[in-house]
Amino acid sequence: MARLCIRIKPNPNTTDPSLDVLRTQEGDVVCVKEDGHVFSHGELNCGQYRFIDVPGAVTADFVILIKPSFDAGRNLIRKRSAHLDPAVLRGVAWRTVVTATKAQIDSITVVKS
Amino acid sequence: MASVTVVKTIGFVIPGVFSDPQLWEDGAPADETTAEKSAAGTFATAAFVQGEALTFVGSGATGKLLDTDSTGPGTGTYVTYGITSGNPAAGDVVTGGASLGTCILSSSTPLNVGVVWQGQCENEKFVVIGAPVVTISGSTSSSTAYKEITTVAGASFRDNANIQTNALRWVGTNGCAFSSVFADCLVSSEANARGSNIQLNSDDAGGLGVTSASTDALFDFLIVEGLYAGTDAALGAAYLLSNAKLRNSLVIQNASAADHIIGTGTGSPSLYNTTVVACDDLATAPTSIFKSGASGTVTVQNGDLFAGDPTKAIKAGSATYNFTTCYSDISGTPGVTQTNYSGEFENVNDATRDFRLKIGAAGTDTGTTDAANAQFDIAGTERPNGAAYDVGCWELVQGAAVPIMGQECL
Numbered sequence: 001m002a003r004l005c006i007r008i009k010p011n012p013n014t015t016d017p018s019l020d021v022l023r024t025q026e027g028d029v030v031c032v033k034e035d036g037h038v039f040s041h042g043e044l045n046c047g048q049y050r051f052i053d054v055p056g057a058v059t060a061d062f063v064i065l066i067k068p069s070f071d072a073g074r075n076l077i078r079k080r081s082a083h084l085d086p087a088v089l090r091g092v093a094w095r096t097v098v099t100a101t102k103a104q105i106d107s108i109t110v111v112k113s
Numbered sequence: 114m115a116s117v118t119v120v121k122t123i124g125f126v127i128p129g130v131f132s133d134p135q136l137w138e139d140g141a142p143a144d145e146t147t148a149e150k151s152a153a154g155t156f157a158t159a160a161f162v163q164g165e166a167l168t169f170v171g172s173g174a175t176g177k178l179l180d181t182d183s184t185g186p187g188t189g190t191y192v193t194y195g196i197t198s199g200n201p202a203a204g205d206v207v208t209g210g211a212s213l214g215t216c217i218l219s220s221s222t223p224l225n226v227g228v229v230w231q232g233q234c235e236n237e238k239f240v241v242i243g244a245p246v247v248t249i250s251g252s253t254s255s256s257t258a259y260k261e262i263t264t265v266a267g268a269s270f271r272d273n274a275n276i277q278t279n280a281l282r283w284v285g286t287n288g289c290a291f292s293s294v295f296a297d298c299l300v301s302s303e304a305n306a307r308g309s310n311i312q313l314n315s316d317d318a319g320g321l322g323v324t325s326a327s328t329d330a331l332f333d334f335l336i337v338e339g340l341y342a343g344t345d346a347a348l349g350a351a352y353l354l355s356n357a358k359l360r361n362s363l364v365i366q367n368a369s370a371a372d373h374i375i376g377t378g379t380g381s382p383s384l385y386n387t388t389v390v391a392c393d394d395l396a397t398a399p400t401s402i403f404k405s406g407a408s409g410t411v412t413v414q415n416g417d418l419f420a421g422d423p424t425k426a427i428k429a430g431s432a433t434y435n436f437t438t439c440y441s442d443i444s445g446t447p448g449v450t451q452t453n454y455s456g457e458f459e460n461v462n463d464a465t466r467d468f469r470l471k472i473g474a475a476g477t478d479t480g481t482t483d484a485a486n487a488q489f490d491i492a493g494t495e496r497p498n499g500a501a502y503d504v505g506c507w508e509l510v511q512g513a514a515v516p517i518m519g520q521e522c523l
Contacts, residue, residue, distance in 0.1 A: 005136065009166065014145040014197055017252045022302065023251035026138055031241075038125050040132045042140075046178075047211035063243030066135075068300070069251075073377065074347040074354060075448025076250055076302035076324055097502045 001035045002057040003103070004065070006084060009048050021078050027086035027110075028079065029065040034058065050089075057102045065109065082111045116227030116257045117150045119180045119193055121163075122265055123245055124235030128220050128460025131161055134239055134247035134262060134291070136217075137232040140164045140178060142195025143251070145230055145258040150180070150193040153207065159214040160185040166210035169193055169218070178209060179228060183216065191224065192216055209284040218278035222289070227258035234289045234311065235270035245322070246291040246313075247288040250302040255338075256329065259305035264289045269310035271334060274284040278493045280362060280460065280467035281507060283314045283338045292313065297322040298339075301330050301357075309333040316340055321351040322365070325380060330357040334491050346406045347429055349376035361491050363468055370397035373404035376421070377432060380405075383412040385486035386496075390419045391456050392463035398422030402441070405430030415480040415487065417470075417505030419454050440476045440504050450475065457505075467506050476504030477511075 007028050013019040022033065024030050043049060054061075056090075069078035088094055088108045122129035125139045131137040140163065161183060169203035176194040178324040192207055201207075203221040208214070228363045229254075234412040239246050249260050266272070272286030273279055279287055290312040291298050292456030298313040313335060323330050326479025347354055350366035353375060359382065366374040374389050391399050398421040403411060409432035416439040418427055428434050436448030443450040444451040447500045452475035462465040470476060480487075480502030489495055490508035497503070499511045 007139070011139075011143070012197075013251060013253060015147065017146040019143075019251045019253065021251075023143065025281060030139050031133050033133070038128060038132060040128060040136075040163070042130060042131060042165075043136055045162045045211055046164035047162075047163055048139075048168060060242045063295075064316065066241070066244040067296070068244065068248050070324075072347075074322070074345075074352065075326060076248070076300070079250060086491055 002054045002059050002062060003033050003037065003050045004054065004062065005030045005039065005043070005049050006052065008050050008089065022076055024079050025105035028090060029062065029084065032059045032062045032066055040109070050098060053099045054072060054102055054105060055099065061102055078112055080112070082109055084108050085110050114154050114226045116229055117193065117225035118229040118231050119230050119234055122235065123232050124237050127235040128234060128235050131232065134232060134234065135454045137249050138249055138260065141230040141252050141260055142177060142228060143197070144195065145431040146227050146253055146255045147261070148179060148193065148195045148228040149201065150191055150225040151201065151218040151223045152190065152219040153192045154190070154219055155217040156183040156189040157186045157215050158488045159212045161214045161438060162212045162428050163269055163468055165212055167202045168208050169199065170208055171205040172199055172202040174201045174205070174220065189216060193228065197414065221243045227255065229259060229261055231261045231263065233263055233265040235265050236289050236345065238290045238292060240292045241296070242294040244293070244296050245300045245508045246293055246298055249306045250304065252303060254305040258304055259307060260303060261307040262311065263308065264310040270312055270336065271491065271493050273308055277510060281469045282365065282466045283312045288312065293318070299424045300324065301327040307332065307334065312336040314338045314392055319349055319352050322377065323353045323355055323357045325354045325378065327355045327357060330355060332362065333360045335362040337362060338367055341369040342371045344372040346376045346404045347378040349404070350374050352376040352378070353382035354378040355379040355452045356381045358383045358385065360486050361489065361506050362387045363491060364375040365466065366391040366399055369395040371399040373429060374399050375403050377403060377405045377409055377411050379408045381410040385483060385488065386415040386480070386506055388417040388468050388507070390468060391421050392466050393421040394463055395421055395459040398425050401426040401429040403428045403434070405432030407431050410435065413482065415439065415502060415504045417476055418449065419457070421454060421484045438479060438481045438504060470503055470509045472514045478503060478507055480504045
């Protein structure tokens, strides 16, 4: 089983908004962990993240969700190349979801452009 | 006003405040230069939760909890927070958005402004597939307020009881280790970022990646192993694309027939007492040690630079290179003395690699003195140990009693 840790709150750099793309934003997956990983009390309870378990999947199935993007000069241009659609995550169908299939996760994965 | 270092442990076997380096990085304030530590009292209702959103009832400011010494109602003397908006003031009731815990700020003048957001990793192996173990980016920083990733005291390979006799290479059981599969291992894309005491390994890319945005970054006491066979000067077993400093570290290129070991792009990095090598028995040695792009100035002092083939080059590209008291198996570069590879290190073959300096090595006691950048070696030995600094990341401990099997020292 893989467990996705997803940012659910805005995370702007109010001093320098140009850096927002280099920070995880709502819908971005901060990390993906295998069975047995114990998230900390703060990670579980701070309200910044939600966690979705994906039975039958492994972390390697979600590489696209944790990959940063670089340009040809190796400048980091996005902290995450893709995210889970924040509007869908907030919607009625997904709001309380704690377990999903890989197909369901794939269905709300959006590659950033 | 001085900044304050906010220490957070990172571990999942030994539970830390954060369970993962990327979650530690994500927990940093958006602006490290304006984050504040303020005196506070009247802690009530509940214990604050690391990273929760804060509201400052009174001034109307908002922020994020970074730290407090409060363990619950009735305890605590301070709160440290990143500021999202507004300006916290004396008498503000600080309220946690998740915990509903509260406290009251004692003064409008903070105790400290600016934080060093320091993550200390436990002695564990952090592995990520397809992405860096940690990507440092997105916060506003300064020379006194920045992110720093290192280890808990005692958790580094440097703290290993057998550091003087362990083979010097990436060994996951020797201390805190990062490993990335099909990706760079540690990527820094934020100015002033720092890292130390960690072993970094990538099986298909750079062990350490410092982008052009990571100006004034400082990395010390690292074991870096990478595997990058491409020709891009902005990539490598390690790449240093800014004016970053890499000190007292070991960089190993594990790819056969690689184009280069360290890529510098158009950056101007400085390397001090760093050992940069490809193992001697790779089927084909890298074409060059360094590769730059169209510009840049690369400074290398007390560098051990070995490709495993004297017909290869030390540098490629159009950067200006300044070598001082360096050694290599490749001749013909000012500031670099040619010497025999196998005479320098304990073991230069891939399977048994061990890049501790060897007794009798040419680089012994021949380095440039530089206490600012190389007071201690990768094992924690103070330089010089002998008449002068040794070249490379390892300072040979001279005159130590070395028991011969069956002849213990009395």
